Amino acid sequence: MKNKLIGRTTAAAAALAIGITTFGAGAAQADETATPAHDLSVGYTVSGIKAKGYAGLVAVHAKNVGSERYYSEFPAISFRIDVKTDKGPQGVDRVITPGWFNGAYTQDLGFDEKTSTRSFMVTLANPVEAGQDQLIANLDFGDGLTKEGRLENYVTVTQVGRLDDDKTTDNDQNVDSRQNTTTDFGNAHDGVF
Structure with missing residues (x-):
């Protein structure tokens, strides 16, 4: 049972890290396509x-x-x-x-x-x-x-x-x-x- 809990915790932490990384990449892409100040x-x-x-x-x-x-x-x-x-x-x-x-x-x-x-x-x-x-x-x-x-x-x-x-x-x-x-x-x- 303890191993299952550790496995789930590790999986959740990995998913959270992937989500944060993906969100960060999405934010970077949004900045690249943001409306320029002068155009x-x-x-x-x-x-x-x-x-x-x-x-x-x-x-x-x-x-x-x-x-x-x-x-x-x-x-x-x-x-x-x-x-x-x-x-x-x-x-x-x-x-x-x-x-x-x-x-x-x-x-x-x-x-x-x-x-x-x-x-x-x-x-x-x-x-x-x-x-x-x-x-x-x-x-x-x-x-x-x-x-x-x-x-x-x-x-x-x-x-x-x-x-x-x-x-x-x-x-x-x-x-x-x-x-x-x-x-x-x-x-x-x-x-x-």
Whole structure:
């Protein structure tokens, strides 16, 4: 009887130790997946009636998916927008007029004929509060019809200026409009403009 009691006590102690170890590992995993303090993600919205290759607006948003306000005067928080050719003649530019909102400023960096890419830089001047989805820029596409054919474009955005503790890059590096665009009503859109 004494051996059974010692055996049960040993088994209970072992189970408790395993449980504590497992709980500790679970807590460590929870810490790894905890919401970061500072993290911005990028997304796009467009009218559901915007046709590929025709005139219309595309909005660029920065959403604060971190737990704290996202703001810095230096280094400036900034994003590079690249408009690339999906279909149509290569090396041909399309009229795109940038707009800016909520204290952001959009600068046209020019057109690279070799890569068929028009680039813009968006610099934020105001904070993005935790949970806020802030409109930071829009691209007003002109008609894509050129002498060489109709241009259809897509957009990629990369965050280039960030806070030091913003280490996540899966949601703000080369964010492709073809996978990250919704209509104004929240429906999926193919992200080609």
